[in-house]
Amino acid sequence: MLRVPHGEAVDLSSCDTGSAPVGPQDKSAARSATARIGEHLADLQERLFAASTAGDRRRVLLVLQGMDTSGKGGTIKHVIGFCNPSGCRVRAFQAPTAEERAHHFLWRVEQSLPRPGELGIFDRSQYEDVLVARVRELADTGEIERRYDEINRFEKSLTDDGTTVIKCFLHISYEEQRRRLLKRLDRPDKHWKFSPSDIDDRALWPAFQEAYEIALERCSTPYAPWYVIPSDHKWYRNWAVGRLLLEHLRALGPQYPQAGFDIDRCRRRLRAR
Amino acid sequence: MLRVPHGEAVDLSSCDTGSAPVGPQDKSAARSATARIGEHLADLQERLFAASTAGDRRRVLLVLQGMDTSGKGGTIKHVIGFCNPSGCRVRAFQAPTAEERAHHFLWRVEQSLPRPGELGIFDRSQYEDVLVARVRELADTGEIERRYDEINRFEKSLTDDGTTVIKCFLHISYEEQRRRLLKRLDRPDKHWKFSPSDIDDRALWPAFQEAYEIALERCSTPYAPWYVIPSDHKWYRNWAVGRLLLEHLRALGPQYPQAGFDIDRCRRRLRAR
Numbered sequence: 001m002l003r004v005p006h007g008e009a010v011d012l013s014s015c016d017t018g019s020a021p022v023g024p025q026d027k028s029a030a031r032s033a034t035a036r037i038g039e040h041l042a043d044l045q046e047r048l049f050a051a052s053t054a055g056d057r058r059r060v061l062l063v064l065q066g067m068d069t070s071g072k073g074g075t076i077k078h079v080i081g082f083c084n085p086s087g088c089r090v091r092a093f094q095a096p097t098a099e100e101r102a103h104h105f106l107w108r109v110e111q112s113l114p115r116p117g118e119l120g121i122f123d124r125s126q127y128e129d130v131l132v133a134r135v136r137e138l139a140d141t142g143e144i145e146r147r148y149d150e151i152n153r154f155e156k157s158l159t160d161d162g163t164t165v166i167k168c169f170l171h172i173s174y175e176e177q178r179r180r181l182l183k184r185l186d187r188p189d190k191h192w193k194f195s196p197s198d199i200d201d202r203a204l205w206p207a208f209q210e211a212y213e214i215a216l217e218r219c220s221t222p223y224a225p226w227y228v229i230p231s232d233h234k235w236y237r238n239w240a241v242g243r244l245l246l247e248h249l250r251a252l253g254p255q256y257p258q259a260g261f262d263i264d265r266c267r268r269r270l271r272a273r
Numbered sequence: 274m275l276r277v278p279h280g281e282a283v284d285l286s287s288c289d290t291g292s293a294p295v296g297p298q299d300k301s302a303a304r305s306a307t308a309r310i311g312e313h314l315a316d317l318q319e320r321l322f323a324a325s326t327a328g329d330r331r332r333v334l335l336v337l338q339g340m341d342t343s344g345k346g347g348t349i350k351h352v353i354g355f356c357n358p359s360g361c362r363v364r365a366f367q368a369p370t371a372e373e374r375a376h377h378f379l380w381r382v383e384q385s386l387p388r389p390g391e392l393g394i395f396d397r398s399q400y401e402d403v404l405v406a407r408v409r410e411l412a413d414t415g416e417i418e419r420r421y422d423e424i425n426r427f428e429k430s431l432t433d434d435g436t437t438v439i440k441c442f443l444h445i446s447y448e449e450q451r452r453r454l455l456k457r458l459d460r461p462d463k464h465w466k467f468s469p470s471d472i473d474d475r476a477l478w479p480a481f482q483e484a485y486e487i488a489l490e491r492c493s494t495p496y497a498p499w500y501v502i503p504s505d506h507k508w509y510r511n512w513a514v515g516r517l518l519l520e521h522l523r524a525l526g527p528q529y530p531q532a533g534f535d536i537d538r539c540r541r542r543l544r545a546r
Contacts, residue, residue, distance in 0.1 A: 050462075050465040050466075051465075053465050054465065073359060076357070076358055076359050077357045077358070077359065080358045081354075081357065081358060083358070084349070084350045084354065085349055085350070085353045085354060085356070085358055085361050085363050085394070086346060086349045086350065086363050086365065086396065088358050088363075090358050090359050090361075092359065121358070123359065178543055178544075178546075181543055182540065182543055182544075185536050185539055185540055185543070188529060188532070189323075189529045191529065191530070191531070191532040191536075192323040192326050192327065192529055192530045193323075194532070194534075194539070195534070196534045196539055196542075199539060199542050199543055199546060202546050203546075256461060256462045256464065256465055257464070257465045258464070259461070259464040259467070261467075261468070261469045263458050263464075266458055266467070266469055266472060267455065267458055269469075269472050270451055270454055270455055270458070270472055271451075271455075273451075273472060273475050273476075
């Protein structure tokens with residue numbers, strides 16, 4: 001998982017989508033490593049939540065972006081699935097509604113942020129407004145240009161307020177997307193995930209890759225970096241995102257709050273009542 | 274799990290909180306049965322979500338109520354934990370904020386309802402406004418009396434709009450609560466869940482049991498029934514809530530939508546592009 005250095009140009013075509021640069025090298029090793037990571041995630045998530053009950057405002061926001069079929073949903077199912085649903089706030093961003101379009105583009109994002117102690121997960125995010133908006137020309141150039149800086153300022157204020165922001169680009173190849181779309185066609189229980197327009201959209205692949213490169217270059221900041229996750233192998237993607245999340249949670253080191261009461265006295269009172 | 278018949282008086286003291294009236298009779302059998310239930314839940318939840326993408330408005334709302342330590346949070350962790358976090362909307366209701374108090378008591382509940390295809394889970398709910406509000410006299414008697422009917426009308430409109438409402442009272446004994454509170458005192462990683470006021474609140478136990486009996490009698494309707502779940506055994510509670518959820522999801526019988534496109538043509542186009 002490449003951490004994009006601040007202000008450096010990114011060449012996505014040179015990132016091997018089928019690689020496993022660190023960590024487990026095959027499916028079975030990755031699966032067991034991911035399950036172990038999951039246990040630690042669940043433990044740290046509970047501590048983070050517990051700490052929030054004593055006033056700790058810290059929280060985590062995981063942003064998942066990627067082309068169609070890159071596995072944003074699968075990552076949530078297989079990685080976030082290890083966590084306690086009570087502490088997770090998952091939000092999938094679709095094409096904006098009329099109400100959302102009437103507001104500033106960050107409005108709907110602000111509504112969906114994790115509260116103290118929570119783990120927030122964005123399936124797509126504020127980045128759609130510089131990705132699809134750029135490729136499909138949904139806003140004029142000046143507006144798009146302004147948005148990169150607005151996103152950076154927004155993420156700065158989030159991190160200043162105690163949010164750890166982790167942004168993952170799930171990177172798959174053009175060929176892998178073809179394989180996954182063909183697989184969806186083969187399986188009637190996957191047809192609902194398919195639309196013929198997904199095929200048309202493949203014509204826009206180079207434009208989207210370019211839009212991602214620009215977003216990663218301009219919005220990978222020291223406080224909210226972008227990570228490129230090689231995602232042709234689902235087992236690697238799950239391991240890598242889980243590992244990244246674990247690293248950040250460990251760095252936070254959330255602690256169970258100390259009892260602010262006399263334990264022995266409580267014991268005696270409870271036994272008597 | 275007792276389904277409370279509409280309009281019948283309920284005597285909670287005669288419901289054995291330590292019983293396992295149907296299903297598995299010990300921890301290990303219950304755990305494996307619950308894990309099997311979990312697999313079916315995950316499958317049906319995905320179908321429900323898939324159906325919603327084709328316009329199916331159906332959704333499920335699981336309401337969990339119970340005395341302190343009855344296991345509302347544990348049920349979410351161990352039963353809802355089997356589901357895909359993307360399709361779950363969990364909401365814990367605390368004492369209302371100033372903004373919430375300024376609104377009608379159902380306002381905050383309406384904000385938190387599941388969307389089509391989702392599984393909503395309430396950890397506490399609109400029932401707090403006829404439970405704690407009654408016991409602590411937070412509203413006058415006439416207002417509390419009106420709320421039962423308002424809740425019934427509200428739940429009727431939810432079910433008319435495609436929401437399956439399942440309400441579970443996690444029933445524990447006075448003794449079991451003592452054991453669980455003492456256990457929390459023994460474990461530093463559980464101190465954050467404890468407050469000395471939990472001990473004072475035990476003086477209100479009979480009043481709360483009575484408030485529950487009234488709520489169950491008046492608000493167990495044919496369209497949104499209440500279930501009493503014997504919950505002294507956590508393994509039984511998890512199995513029973515999982516089983517109930519599964520039964521309702523099975524009755525809905527959500528189906529993957531049919532493809533609305535020419536599959537072979539899509540295959541050819543994809544291979545060419």
